[in-house]
Amino acid sequence: MKDRIYSDHVVNGQHYDVLIIGGGMSGALIANELRNKGKKILVLEAGLVEGLSETSYQAYLSRFYTQEAKVPNSPYPNNCFAPQPNVMDIEKILPNKPDTKGYFVQKGPLPFSSTNTRSLGGTTLHWLGVCLRMLPNDFKMESCYQRGVDWPIDYWDLKPFYEQAELEIGVSADTADLKYPGAGPDFFGDYDFPMHKIPPNYLDTYLAKQLEGMRYIDDEEEIDVDVVSIPQGRNSNPNVNYIDPRTGKPYVPRGSVSDPYTGQRCEGNSNCIPICPVQAKYNALKTLQSALQSKNVEVQAQCVVSKFEFDENANVLAVRYKHYVKAGDRSGITEGRITADTYVLAASAIENAKIMLASKAQDSSGSLACNLMDHPYLLTWSLLPDHIGPFRGPFTSSGIPSFRDGRFRNKKSAFRTDIGNWGWNFPTGAPYSDVANMVDQRNLFGKDLRNKLHDTVQRQMRFGFLIEQLPSKTNCITIDPSYLDDLGNFRPIIQYDLGNYEKAGFALAKEFSDQVYQRLGAEQYTTYSPSDPGFVKYGQEGFTFHGSGHIVGTHKMGNTKFDGVVTPSQQCFEHPNLYLVGCGSMPTIGTSNPTLTMAALALKTSTELSNKLR
Amino acid sequence: MKKQHITSLESLYQHLQWAVEVEHFTIPPYLCALFSIPEQSSNKDSAKIIKSVVMEEMLHMTLAANLMNAVGCTPIISQPGFLPDYPQNLPHSDDHFIVSLGPFSEAAVETFLKIEKPEKKGSSGNAEHYRTIGELYNAIEEGLEYLCKLLGPDQVFRGDVSRQVTSQDYYGGGGKIVVVECLDSARKAIMEVKEQGEGFVEGDSIWDDDAQWGQPDEPAHYYRFMEIAKGQHYQEGDTPESGPSGKKFHVDWDDVYKMKINPKVSDYPVGSEIRTLMESFNFKYTKLLDFLQKAFSGNQDKWIAAVGIMYELKYDAVALMQIPTGDGDTVVGPSFEFSYAYFRSNRTDEL
Numbered sequence: 001m002k003d004r005i006y007s008d009h010v011v012n013g014q015h016y017d018v019l020i021i022g023g024g025m026s027g028a029l030i031a032n033e034l035r036n037k038g039k040k041i042l043v044l045e046a047g048l049v050e051g052l053s054e055t056s057y058q059a060y061l062s063r064f065y066t067q068e069a070k071v072p073n074s075p076y077p078n079n080c081f082a083p084q085p086n087v088m089d090i091e092k093i094l095p096n097k098p099d100t101k102g103y104f105v106q107k108g109p110l111p112f113s114s115t116n117t118r119s120l121g122g123t124t125l126h127w128l129g130v131c132l133r134m135l136p137n138d139f140k141m142e143s144c145y146q147r148g149v150d151w152p153i154d155y156w157d158l159k160p161f162y163e164q165a166e167l168e169i170g171v172s173a174d175t176a177d178l179k180y181p182g183a184g185p186d187f188f189g190d191y192d193f194p195m196h197k198i199p200p201n202y203l204d205t206y207l208a209k210q211l212e213g214m215r216y217i218d219d220e221e222e223i224d225v226d227v228v229s230i231p232q233g234r235n236s237n238p239n240v241n242y243i244d245p246r247t248g249k250p251y252v253p254r255g256s257v258s259d260p261y262t263g264q265r266c267e268g269n270s271n272c273i274p275i276c277p278v279q280a281k282y283n284a285l286k287t288l289q290s291a292l293q294s295k296n297v298e299v300q301a302q303c304v305v306s307k308f309e310f311d312e313n314a315n316v317l318a319v320r321y322k323h324y325v326k327a328g329d330r331s332g333i334t335e336g337r338i339t340a341d342t343y344v345l346a347a348s349a350i351e352n353a354k355i356m357l358a359s360k361a362q363d364s365s366g367s368l369a370c371n372l373m374d375h376p377y378l379l380t381w382s383l384l385p386d387h388i389g390p391f392r393g394p395f396t397s398s399g400i401p402s403f404r405d406g407r408f409r410n411k412k413s414a415f416r417t418d419i420g421n422w423g424w425n426f427p428t429g430a431p432y433s434d435v436a437n438m439v440d441q442r443n444l445f446g447k448d449l450r451n452k453l454h455d456t457v458q459r460q461m462r463f464g465f466l467i468e469q470l471p472s473k474t475n476c477i478t479i480d481p482s483y484l485d486d487l488g489n490f491r492p493i494i495q496y497d498l499g500n501y502e503k504a505g506f507a508l509a510k511e512f513s514d515q516v517y518q519r520l521g522a523e524q525y526t527t528y529s530p531s532d533p534g535f536v537k538y539g540q541e542g543f544t545f546h547g548s549g550h551i552v553g554t555h556k557m558g559n560t561k562f563d564g565v566v567t568p569s570q571q572c573f574e575h576p577n578l579y580l581v582g583c584g585s586m587p588t589i590g591t592s593n594p595t596l597t598m599a600a601l602a603l604k605t606s607t608e609l610s611n612k613l614r
Numbered sequence: 615m616k617k618q619h620i621t622s623l624e625s626l627y628q629h630l631q632w633a634v635e636v637e638h639f640t641i642p643p644y645l646c647a648l649f650s651i652p653e654q655s656s657n658k659d660s661a662k663i664i665k666s667v668v669m670e671e672m673l674h675m676t677l678a679a680n681l682m683n684a685v686g687c688t689p690i691i692s693q694p695g696f697l698p699d700y701p702q703n704l705p706h707s708d709d710h711f712i713v714s715l716g717p718f719s720e721a722a723v724e725t726f727l728k729i730e731k732p733e734k735k736g737s738s739g740n741a742e743h744y745r746t747i748g749e750l751y752n753a754i755e756e757g758l759e760y761l762c763k764l765l766g767p768d769q770v771f772r773g774d775v776s777r778q779v780t781s782q783d784y785y786g787g788g789g790k791i792v793v794v795e796c797l798d799s800a801r802k803a804i805m806e807v808k809e810q811g812e813g814f815v816e817g818d819s820i821w822d823d824d825a826q827w828g829q830p831d832e833p834a835h836y837y838r839f840m841e842i843a844k845g846q847h848y849q850e851g852d853t854p855e856s857g858p859s860g861k862k863f864h865v866d867w868d869d870v871y872k873m874k875i876n877p878k879v880s881d882y883p884v885g886s887e888i889r890t891l892m893e894s895f896n897f898k899y900t901k902l903l904d905f906l907q908k909a910f911s912g913n914q915d916k917w918i919a920a921v922g923i924m925y926e927l928k929y930d931a932v933a934l935m936q937i938p939t940g941d942g943d944t945v946v947g948p949s950f951e952f953s954y955a956y957f958r959s960n961r962t963d964e965l
Contacts, residue, residue: 092630239783253785261669267925409666 009323012336019340024122026602028287035294046082047119049301054258075146079327080486085115105493112496113547116348128589129233138590160598168495173231182405194251233282328499349584353554355537362574371471371553378546380513382522389456390423413505416591425461465509503538554590555584569608620757637675642950644668650717659863663902669787684794686773716875728838869937873947900953
């Protein structure tokens with residue numbers, strides 16, 4: 001396996017059957033699905049080959065342990081030749097002055113605060129692991145609610161690929177527990193997951209009890225409130241009734257890539273983001289490792305694609321890239337060119353769009369590099385009257401899906417509610433910030449400090465609301481030769497804003513949150529300040545949102561080349577031997593974390609490619 | 615002509631209980647050696663080897679418990695007499711060596727090699743004392759076969775299948791759990807213990823038969839410890855005679871927490887900080903045994919809690935190893951003694 005992973009530049013001038021650009025989840029899935037087709041496949045990765053060996057994964061962990069701010073990309077070193085965004089770079093954007101502090105050039109008016117990882121395994125290295133399917137109505141927003149657009153496919157087209165994705169990722173959930181608005185009994189049918197749900201934590205069971213029978217009521221809506229467990233891409237007890245179709249045997253959880261006996265179950269290390277120390281949480285390295293079992297699959301790292309060359313029929317003729325020996329070492333840079341029969345562009349939605357722009361790709365739909373979406377993430381936090389034992393287990397294991405669909409979607413965003421399990425860690429940096437405050441501001445020490453800290457931290461609770469963002473042509477990526485990275489590639493320039501639809505969603509979420517805290521007898525501490533980078537005003541109210549890390553929608557799929565960049569199989573309408581895969585293909589974002597849908601789409605593409613390559 | 619050691623169900627139950635005791639007996643000494651290797655140590659390869667062995671000993675203990683449950687009796691774990699009083703001979707052995715609790719050291723690895731020594735061809739020990747663990751399992755297997763013929767398999771395998779520990783609950787090391795329901799599955803369980811354990815019969819092969827147990831190729835325990843003794847891994851083609859010829863690795867006998875050999879709570883005055891911490895470790899270890907007892911008695915929901923305690927024990931043991939004993943040389947370590955305090959605080963109807 002090691003023999004087919006290259007850091008040195010060895011692929012220049014070669015021809016492959018399939019060239020996959022990007023060693024993240026979509027690229028890994030497609031390489032893996034095609035590995036036994038007798039076709040030569042190359043995965044071209046911009047970042048370094050790290051993570052597959054025990055030593056290099058350990059290096060990520062050591063880096064994480066020593067970082068002061070444990071932000072999503074903190075374990076994964078920035079590489080000036082394949083730079084990546086970092087939430088630490090997010091600032092308030094001033095009018096007419098693009099923010100250039102980080103990798104993205106942010107034109108605003110609001111900051112785009114979501115980040116991806118440019119290293120082998122991609123953003124699944126730091127993802128949370130939430131594996132929610134989109135709801136049937138998410139695929140037809142326009143026909144149901146006269147908002148956004150309809151997909152050219154529906155839930156039922158994607159259902160078999162969702163099941164396949166849940167197997168490859170290894171999703172833990174019990175369908176009997178799952179209850180979503182607008183999802184009928186056939187949503188899962190008689191299907192169940194490969195592993196049982198992650199055991200609910202104490203807060204989940206506490207809230208389920210306290211909120212039992214609750215109905216949210218305002219002037220326009222009446223909604224039943226349910227606490228429901230969240231399907232997770234992390235290992236739990238296998239479901240003995242689930243027979244793995246690949247082996248015909250009961251499902252066996254897949255642990256760490258360097259030590260299969262580690263990570264066979266989630267250990268509750270409580271730092272899923274930014275890194276699971278035991279790899280009980282899925283990452284794309286697992287799928288890559290499986291793909292690399294085949295001699296047909298090779299990985300070439302440290303190669304950053306700059307653009308495609310097209311022939312007279314608009315097919316891709318070759319890909320141009322630069323290889324570097326060491327990040328920052330200009331003397332080690334060489335240019336390269338590879339040809340292939342089929343090209344798969346599987347970088348992040350932003351990088352995909354950028355490479356297409358740099359290649360001057362054709363686009364009759366006018367939607368290439370547009371419709372950038374995220375789930376603006378609203379936090380609320382409070383102190384409960386009871387101790388609820390936060391900071392044990394995954395970041396979130398239950399949520400409230402009650403607002404994921406409903407009539408209100410014609411006026412305001414649907415949203416999903418995360419029940420945060422790590423106290424005020426996200427909003428305030430607890431528990432570390434609590435220690436600092438109590439020592440510095442309140443002069444506590446010794447036993448008093450311990451008691452106060454225990455009492456406060458034990459009662460911390462927070463909600464996170466993932467607000468559905470509608471596609472908009474003006475939320476877009478552009479390029480400009482005056483903004484280049486150290487390798488001479490374009491830096492993405494981002495224009496990003498929220499509309500009244502999303503802001504009305506914030507207001508609904510906040511109102512719901514207030515009603516819940518009132519019912520719980522909680523003391524609310526939520527504050528939003530105009531100085532926050534993500535502060536928005538809506539009428540008299542103000543809200544601060546964060547990024548969810550869900551980078552979606554820059555090359556939407558459509559029915560024809562006039563309403564989309566790619567087909568439902570993610571084939572580029574105007575450049576037929578090119579596939580653009582990933583979250584960029586999603587026409588709308590719904591309220592589910594997009595990774596599972598992205599994986600299902602990649603598997604759909606693999607099926608089509610498999611048939612074509614036969 | 616081989617001697618038949620087990621000729622009654624009572625004797626079978628007794629032997630299976632011994633098997634559980636023998637498997638458990640190896641765990642505290644292996645854990646002490648493992649925990650004494652600092653996380654960021656040059657002895658990482660050795661730590662990995664010891665960890666892989668101790669995980670499989672836990673599997674073997676569970677397989678022995680499955681065998682017991684299959685024949686309709688319950689392993690007895692959470693009782694004062696179950697815990698060895700180190701230094702001690704391997705229980706039901708021929709007493710030719712003594713096992714101590716102590717740090718990773720040359721002497722410890724030598725003892726581990728003795729524990730895992732391959733059985734001699736054709737040897738079967740005597741009815742009370744077995745020269746190797748393999749001999750004990752041979753006696754059990756022959757006893758099962760004998761009794762199945764004598765009484766019929768239904769009279770032997772009369773346990774409640776719902777008490778079997780399955781792969782639902784058991785995970786985290788080499789090998790696979792075997793649900794024991796009949797003579798065939800019993801043989802499979804015994805074979806797995808023997809192959810992973812002491813490597814079958816002396817002189818045969820260094821490898822356990824891995825594809826069968828769903829794990830990558832690994833040498834049997836004896837040969838894994840031999841790798842540490844030689845500072846070199848085995849590779850394909852190596853034999854017991856050739857010794858290891860694979861990748862060499864560094865073994866630094868000084869890069870350890872030098873835990874005091876065979877510590878006892880009674881070494882320290884009542885109420886002293888060290889004694890309190892040692893007692894707290896023993897309290898948790900006894901609790902773990904209690905939970906395992908319940909898990910082996912049909913309360914499978916105790917598994918998750920038991921796993922949680924295993925993690926706590928690791929942190930507590932390593933914390934003990936940060937405290938100097940005061941003799942200017944050694945640090946404190948876990949003593950793995952029975953905690954009467956735990957049972958006083960948890961008198962339950964099971965007792």
